[in-house]
Amino acid sequence: MNLEEMQARQKHIRNFSIVAHIDHGKSTISDRILQATHTVSDREMKNQLLDTMDLERERGITIKMNAVEVHYLADDGETYIFHLVDTPGHVDFSYEVSRSLAAADGAILVVDAAQGVEAQTLANVYLALDNDLEIIPLINKIDLPAAEPEKVRQEIEDVIGLDASDAVLASAKEGIGIDDLLKQIVDKIPAPTGDLTAPLQALIFDSAYDSYKGVIVTIRVREGVVKPGDKIKFMNSGAEYEVTEVGVNSPHPIKREQLMAGDIGYLAASIKNIRDARPGDTITHVNQPAAEPLPGYQPMTPMVYSGLYPTDNAKYNDLRDALEKLQLNDASLEFEPETSQALGFGFRTGFLGLLHMDVIQERLEREFDLDLITTAPSVTYHAFVENDRMIEVSNPSEMPDAGEIKWIEEPYVAAQIMVPNDYVGPVMELAQRKRGIFDTMEYLDEQRVNVKYEMPLSEIIFDFFDKLKSSTRGYASLDYELAGYRKSDLVKIDILLNGERVDALSFIVHREFAQERGRDITTKLKEIIPRRNFEIPIQAAIGSKIIARSTIKAYRKDVTSRIHTGDPDRRAKLLEKQKRGKKRMKSVGTVDVPQAAFMAVLNTDEE
Numbered sequence: 047m048n049l050e051e052m053q054a055r056q057k058h059i060r061n062f063s064i065v066a067h068i069d070h071g072k073s074t075i076s077d078r079i080l081q082a083t084h085t086v087s088d089r090e091m092k093n094q095l096l097d098t099m100d101l102e103r104e105r106g107i108t109i110k111m112n113a114v115e116v117h118y119l120a121d122d123g124e125t126y127i128f129h130l131v132d133t134p135g136h137v138d139f140s141y142e143v144s145r146s147l148a149a150a151d152g153a154i155l156v157v158d159a160a161q162g163v164e165a166q167t168l169a170n171v172y173l174a175l176d177n178d179l180e181i182i183p184l185i186n187k188i189d190l191p192a193a194e195p196e197k198v199r200q201e202i203e204d205v206i207g208l209d210a211s212d213a214v215l216a217s218a219k220e221g222i223g224i225d226d227l228l229k230q231i232v233d234k235i236p237a238p239t240g241d242l243t244a245p246l247q248a249l250i251f252d253s254a255y256d257s258y259k260g261v262i263v264t265i266r267v268r269e270g271v272v273k274p275g276d277k278i279k280f281m282n283s284g285a286e287y288e289v290t291e292v293g294v295n296s297p298h299p300i301k302r303e304q305l306m307a308g309d310i311g312y313l314a315a316s317i318k319n320i321r322d323a324r325p326g327d328t329i330t331h332v333n334q335p336a337a338e339p340l341p342g343y344q345p346m347t348p349m350v351y352s353g354l355y356p357t358d359n360a361k362y363n364d365l366r367d368a369l370e371k372l373q374l375n376d377a378s379l380e381f382e383p384e385t386s387q388a389l390g391f392g393f394r395t396g397f398l399g400l401l402h403m404d405v406i407q408e409r410l411e412r413e414f415d416l417d418l419i420t421t422a423p424s425v426t427y428h429a430f431v432e433n434d435r436m437i438e439v440s441n442p443s444e445m446p447d448a449g450e451i452k453w454i455e456e457p458y459v460a461a462q463i464m465v466p467n468d469y470v471g472p473v474m475e476l477a478q479r480k481r482g483i484f485d486t487m488e489y490l491d492e493q494r495v496n497v498k499y500e501m502p503l504s505e506i507i508f509d510f511f512d513k514l515k516s517s518t519r520g521y522a523s524l525d526y527e528l529a530g531y532r533k534s535d536l537v538k539i540d541i542l543l544n545g546e547r548v549d550a551l552s553f554i555v556h557r558e559f560a561q562e563r564g565r566d567i568t569t570k571l572k573e574i575i576p577r578r579n580f581e582i583p584i585q586a587a588i589g590s591k592i593i594a595r596s597t598i599k600a601y602r603k604d605v606t607s608r609i610h611t612g613d614p615d616r617r618a619k620l621l622e623k624q625k626r627g628k629k630r631m632k633s634v635g636t637v638d639v640p641q642a643a644f645m646a647v648l649n650t651d652e653e
C-alpha cells in the first residue's frame with residue numbers, strides 16, 4: 047500500500063469502545079454489530095460471541111476486553127473499518143475499561159432504558175471523558191415494558207451532562223437501532239490522526255501467552271507502520287525482537303501485511319519472556335526509534351490480598367509459572383512469595399476485589415490444572431509501632447503483637463450508592479452498621495437519590511454489596527474508589543486447632559465485632575473440619591486470651607461401614623468423593639483443613 051492509499055484508509059478507520067453499567071447490554075450490542083456488518087455468519091453467531099472464556103460464558107459476564115475489526119458499508123458507498131473494544135462492566139474489572147479506553151477515539155455509552163443511569167455508568171463515563179473520547183449515548187432495551195427512554199434521555203443530560211438529543215434508541219435484543227448506531231459511529235467518532243511516516247509508536251494494551259507463537263500483544267498503533275520482519279524494541283523493558291506476524295481479530299485471527307497508525311491489532315515476535323512485553327509499554331523500531339515512549343498506564347493498586355498455596359507442595363514452581371502467565375493477561379494481578387507454617391510455600395496475591403479473586407483462582411485451576419488453597423482475603427492495614435514507624439500488613443498473621451502497636455489505620459473508600467427514594471432508610475441503616483461515615487445525599491430525579499458514604503474497604507469487600515442488593519430488592523447500584531486511611535480500633539484474632547495456632551486462619555476485625563466473629567467462626571469450623579478419631583478443640587484468641595471455643599467430637603467408625611448394602615458401587619463412589627474432597631485440603635499438624643475453612647471468616651452473618 048502506498049502512502050496515499052494508507053492515508054485514504056486511515057480516514058475510514060473508527061476506533062471505539064462500548065461502556066456501560068453491568069448488564070445494560072454491552073455484549074449484546076457487540077453481537078449485533080458483528081451481525082449487522084456480516085463479520086460472522088448467522089450460522090456462527092451465538093450470544094455474547096466476544097466472551098470467549100468458558101468462565102465468561104458460564105457466568106454471563108465479561109471479564110476480559112476483546113478487540114475486533116469489522117467492516118461497515120455505509121450509505122455513501124464507502125467501506126469503513128471499525129475497531130471495537132468490548133469491555134467488562136463489573137467494578138472489579140474497571141482497570142480493563144481504562145486500558146481499552148486509552149486505545150480508542152470514541153465510546154458508546156449504553157444505558158438501560160428501564161434502569162437509567164447507574165453507579166458504574168457514571169464511573170465509566172468519567173473514564174471516557176478523562177481520555178477525551180467522543181461519546182455516543184445509546185438507550186438500550188426499549189422493547190421492555192418498563193422502558194422509559196425519554197426519562198432516561200433526560201437523566202443522561204441532567205446527571206452526566208451529555209447532550210442526549212440524538213441518543214440512539216435501541217433494542218439489542220430485537221436488533222432495533224443498530225443501523226442508526228453504525229451511522230453515528232461514522233459521523234461522530236473522529237478518524238485517527240497518527241503520522242504514517244513518523245517513527246513507530248505502538249501502545250500495548252493487552253497481551254496473552256500462546257505456547258506456539260509466544261507472547262501475543264494487542265496494540266494501538268499511534269504513529270508509523272509495523273510489518274513482519276521489522277526489528278522492534280520495547281521502549282520500557284528494552285527487549286528487542288523481530289516481528290513474525292501482525293493481524294487483526296475479526297473475530298478470528300486474520301494475518302495482515304502491516305498495521306499502520308490508527309490500527310488496533312495483534313503482533314507476535316516469538317517473545318518468550320513475558321516480562322519483556324507488558325501492557326503499557328511502547329513498541330518502536332530498533333533502527334529508527336521514536337524519541338519517547340507513549341504515556342503508559344498507572345499501576346493498579348490491589349484492593350485485597352490473599353494467600354495462594356498449592357495443595358501439593360511440589361507444585362510451587364508450576365503455580366509461579368501460571369501466575370506469571372496470567373499476570374500477562376491481567377496486568378492488575380500482583381503476587382510475591384510467602385510462607386506459612388500451616389500451608390508451606392505459596393504466594394501473597396493482590397486482587398481488585400472478590401470477584402477478581404474468584405476468577406483468578408478458577409482460571410488457575412482450569413487453565414493450569416492446579417489444586418489450590420486460598421486464604422481469606424484481607425485489605426492492607428497500616429500498623430504504627432515505635433517511633434511512629436509504619437508497617438504495611440496485608441497478611442493478618444504478620445500483624446505485630448498488640449503490645450508493640452501504637453495504633454492501626456485501615457483503608458476507607460468513597461462509596462456512592464444510587465437507589466430509589468423508598469430504600470434510602472435501609473441503605474443508611476446498613477451503611478451505619480458497616481461503620482460508614484455519612485457524606486452527602488443528592489437527588490438524581492424525583493424518585494432516585496445518590497447517597498455518598500465513606501466506608502471501611504474491608505466491610506465493602508466482604509458482604510456489603512450482597513447485603514445492599516438484598517435490602518433494596520436489587521435496586522441499588524454501588525461504585526467506590528479508595529479515599530485514604532483512617533485510624534480504627536482493630537484486633538487480630540488467631541485460630542487454634544488442637545492447641546496449635548494456624549497462621550493462615552488469622553484475621554483482623556473491629557474490636558466491637560471480635561467476640562461475635564470469634565464465636566461464629568469456631569462454630570462454623572466445627573461443621574467444616576472433618577472428624578478424626580480424637581477430639582479436636584477449636585479456639586479463637588486475641589493474643590493469649592481465648593474468646594471463643596468449640597469442640598469436634600471424635601468419630602467412632604469408618605464412614606463407609608455405615609452403608610449396609612453390599613453395594614460396592616456406592617461404596618467406591620463415596621471413597622472417590624472423599625478422595626476428591628481431599629485434594630482441596632491441607633493437613634495442619636494432625637488435623638485436615640479443607641478449603642472452606644479458610645473462607646469461613648468471610649460469610650459470617652452479623653444479623
Ligand SMILES: Nc1nc2c(ncn2[C@@H]2O[C@H](COP(=O)(O)OP(=O)(O)OP(=O)(O)O)[C@@H](O)[C@H]2O)c(=O)[nH]1
Pocket residue numbers: 066067068069070071072073074075094106107108133134135136186187188189190216217218219220
Ligand atoms: N429485553 C432486552 N434484553 C436485553 C437487551 N439487550 C441485552 N439484553 C439482556 O440483558 C442481559 C445483559 O446483557 P449483556 O449484553 O450480557 O450485558 P453486558 O453489559 O455486556 O454485561 P457484562 O458483560 O456482564 O458487563 C442479557 O440477559 C441480555 O440478553 C435488549 O435490548 N432488550
